[in-house]
Amino acid sequence: MMIEPGPLLAAIASPDDLKKLTPEQLVQVSAELREFIIDTVSIYGGHFGASLGVVELTVALHYVFNTPYDQLVWDVGHQAYGHKILTGRRDRFPTNRRYGGMSGFPKMSESPYDAFGVGHSSTSIGAALGMSVASDYKKEFDRQHIAVIGDGSMTAGMSFEALNQAGSMNNNMIVVLNDNCMSIDPNVGALKEYLTDITTSRTYNKVRDELWNVLGKLSKFGPNPQQIARKVEAAMKATLLKQSNLFEALNFRYFGPVDGHDVQHLVAVLNDLKSIPGPKLLHCVTVKGKGYALAEKDQTLWHAPGLFDKITGEIYKKTPDKPQPPKYQDVFGHTLLELAQANDKIMGVTPAMPSGSSLNIMMAAMPERAFDVGIAEQHAVTFSAGMATQGLVPFCNIYSSFMQRGYDQMVHDVALQNLHVVFCLDRAGFAGADGPTHHGCYDLAYMRSIPNVVVSAPMNEQELRNLMYTAQLPENAGPFSIRYPRGEGVMPEWRTPLQRIAIGTGRVVREGEAGGVAILSIGHIGNYAVKATAALAAEGLDAGHYDMRFCKPLDEEMLLAIARRYRAIVTVEDGCLQGGFGSAVLEFLADQGQHVAVRRLGIPDRVVEHGTQDQLYKECGFDAEGIAAAVRELGKKVFATARETVVL
Numbered sequence: 001m002m003i004e005p006g007p008l009l010a011a012i013a014s015p016d017d018l019k020k021l022t023p024e025q026l027v028q029v030s031a032e033l034r035e036f037i038i039d040t041v042s043i044y045g046g047h048f049g050a051s052l053g054v055v056e057l058t059v060a061l062h063y064v065f066n067t068p069y070d071q072l073v074w075d076v077g078h079q080a081y082g083h084k085i086l087t088g089r090r091d092r093f094p095t096n097r098r099y100g101g102m103s104g105f106p107k108m109s110e111s112p113y114d115a116f117g118v119g120h121s122s123t124s125i126g127a128a129l130g131m132s133v134a135s136d137y138k139k140e141f142d143r144q145h146i147a148v149i150g151d152g153s154m155t156a157g158m159s160f161e162a163l164n165q166a167g168s169m170n171n172n173m174i175v176v177l178n179d180n181c182m183s184i185d186p187n188v189g190a191l192k193e194y195l196t197d198i199t200t201s202r203t204y205n206k207v208r209d210e211l212w213n214v215l216g217k218l219s220k221f222g223p224n225p226q227q228i229a230r231k232v233e234a235a236m237k238a239t240l241l242k243q244s245n246l247f248e249a250l251n252f253r254y255f256g257p258v259d260g261h262d263v264q265h266l267v268a269v270l271n272d273l274k275s276i277p278g279p280k281l282l283h284c285v286t287v288k289g290k291g292y293a294l295a296e297k298d299q300t301l302w303h304a305p306g307l308f309d310k311i312t313g314e315i316y317k318k319t320p321d322k323p324q325p326p327k328y329q330d331v332f333g334h335t336l337l338e339l340a341q342a343n344d345k346i347m348g349v350t351p352a353m354p355s356g357s358s359l360n361i362m363m364a365a366m367p368e369r370a371f372d373v374g375i376a377e378q379h380a381v382t383f384s385a386g387m388a389t390q391g392l393v394p395f396c397n398i399y400s401s402f403m404q405r406g407y408d409q410m411v412h413d414v415a416l417q418n419l420h421v422v423f424c425l426d427r428a429g430f431a432g433a434d435g436p437t438h439h440g441c442y443d444l445a446y447m448r449s450i451p452n453v454v455v456s457a458p459m460n461e462q463e464l465r466n467l468m469y470t471a472q473l474p475e476n477a478g479p480f481s482i483r484y485p486r487g488e489g490v491m492p493e494w495r496t497p498l499q500r501i502a503i504g505t506g507r508v509v510r511e512g513e514a515g516g517v518a519i520l521s522i523g524h525i526g527n528y529a530v531k532a533t534a535a536l537a538a539e540g541l542d543a544g545h546y547d548m549r550f551c552k553p554l555d556e557e558m559l560l561a562i563a564r565r566y567r568a569i570v571t572v573e574d575g576c577l578q579g580g581f582g583s584a585v586l587e588f589l590a591d592q593g594q595h596v597a598v599r600r601l602g603i604p605d606r607v608v609e610h611g612t613q614d615q616l617y618k619e620c621g622f623d624a625e626g627i628a629a630a631v632r633e634l635g636k637k638v639f640a641t642a643r644e645t646v647v648l
């Protein structure tokens, strides 16, 4: 379906066209851009509230700066839809996040206007600083470097690491702090309190505004009233604000807070900042979801609402005629609360994903035992480790791809000290439309390389519950990782009794014909293996199937029995082929001197783009059809070799 842009927006093929507009027309083009985002996202889906909140900022930035020569770095990038639309991608916008279509995040390979690839948060200041150092080195002193970062993303250590370095240099960069008091859920922590304090420090703002007014009027008399104003303002900041300015203390020139929806004022301020050397921070106050009333009201729901009717605001839901399986995240959320009610040592931790992980269930019921620590994965791991030293059992829930941030903490703070922390890695495997930045490809590989860690993955809801139950038992008091994918499981009746699973044991799903092929799966993808064995059985091929449950320790007894019974093995995992489950099986068989043909299915050693999970499983050959094909092919090869051996 073709979405018609408004007349001003229709004439913009690049920021050069935007620059032809008068400052007065920027108000209208902002309204048209907002409308175009609402129209498109309602029909095609994607992130919503964040882009609406930065419409005016996006217009002002491209109006004032000479992009792409000036480098504009978006943090996370989920708010960059307006940027994409203004930089030559309006026609492709309906393909956003779809298989073969444009990415939902800035991507260097997609456009020269995307100065840096993103998806994970809190990288913008460091990347922009690196770019500014490169510009200085190349003597491109006229080049501007702008990082646009949200208040949520500012909470991460990485942001402060970059501010710390930038403040000690005199590089030309502007950090635009887009403060809407929201992460996906309400933003948390002392920094949020601090930003609110600056924003609402009315006395300070009023006196400051008056001062600038008076000095503005005096400008015809004085040699440099602005310099005087700055000095007086700095003195005021120290006295009138509750704390002295954090950013100024880090050697950034702090400007603001300004209304991030007043596009003309933004243009004026950004033009001023252009000529001020050194590191600067512009504090913009915006409303997430601006211009769409429902999104302004329930900002978490409208962060990424799915498809909706833009007139009524109804978010479309599937209305199935029979009970559906729950999302894995909800099984996690409810089961954790159930376990915590029985075991007072259990605590919950999430780095900024309370609703995405469903830890919000425990947070609502037991606020003193469940923590949102902000976008701070490293800290989430070490904070959990600290609690574990005192005999508590933290369940630290982190999306698989974000857990990459916490790897050293996992090794140094948890595993080396063999602490009892349970890691629940949500969104493991292909994440879908978010694409490569969010695919949880590597956790099986990176977790199994660390000593002391139990590495597991449930095939269904019951196994998730049982693994969570098992992980918190005192007999398993070490690091324990449980990974599961985005989306629904397979069991509508999922509230099964909690049962202990012996560590390192798999289970037989289907015993196949001796001398044939066995499929060894780990995790939810095993359900595709079930479909594959059913299809093969219909063709007369009786393949075995084993749900191994643990990548470490492996069920060695079961593996040896499988190696003796079958002539070939197909391993299946929704994870990278380098070093993951299939690699573990191969290593074990090789170490045991077992000669059995093995074919590994999983995520190949290349960047897999976005699409639905099913499209990506298919592309990589481990959907049900891909698994069945691998069994047929390997079976044929092995049997052919066997016949040749007999003939010889």
Ligand SMILES: Cc1ncc(C[n+]2csc(CCOP(=O)(O)OP(=O)(O)O)c2C)c(N)n1
Pocket (backbone or CB within 6 Å): 050, 053, 076, 078, 079, 119, 120, 121, 149, 150, 151, 152, 153, 154, 178, 180, 182, 183, 184, 288, 351, 352, 353, 375, 377, 402, 405
């Ligand atoms: C390292 C990392 N952790 C978590 C996330 C998930 N995430 C995406 S957007 C977001 C909220 C960001 O808040 P903010 O920067 O304030 O942007 P806003 O959505 O408010 O515009 C979070 C937690 C992420 N992308 N990267």
Ligand SMILES: CC(=O)[C@@H](O)[C@H](O)COP(=O)(O)O
Pocket (backbone or CB within 6 Å): 076, 078, 119, 184, 304, 356, 427, 434, 486
């Ligand atoms: C931009 C970002 O990182 C999040 O909004 C992410 O897209 C959430 O993913 P889920 O929808 O799987 O929670």
Ligand SMILES: [Mg+2]
Pocket (backbone or CB within 6 Å): 150, 151, 152, 153, 178, 179, 180, 181, 182, 183, 187
């Ligand atoms: Mg925010």
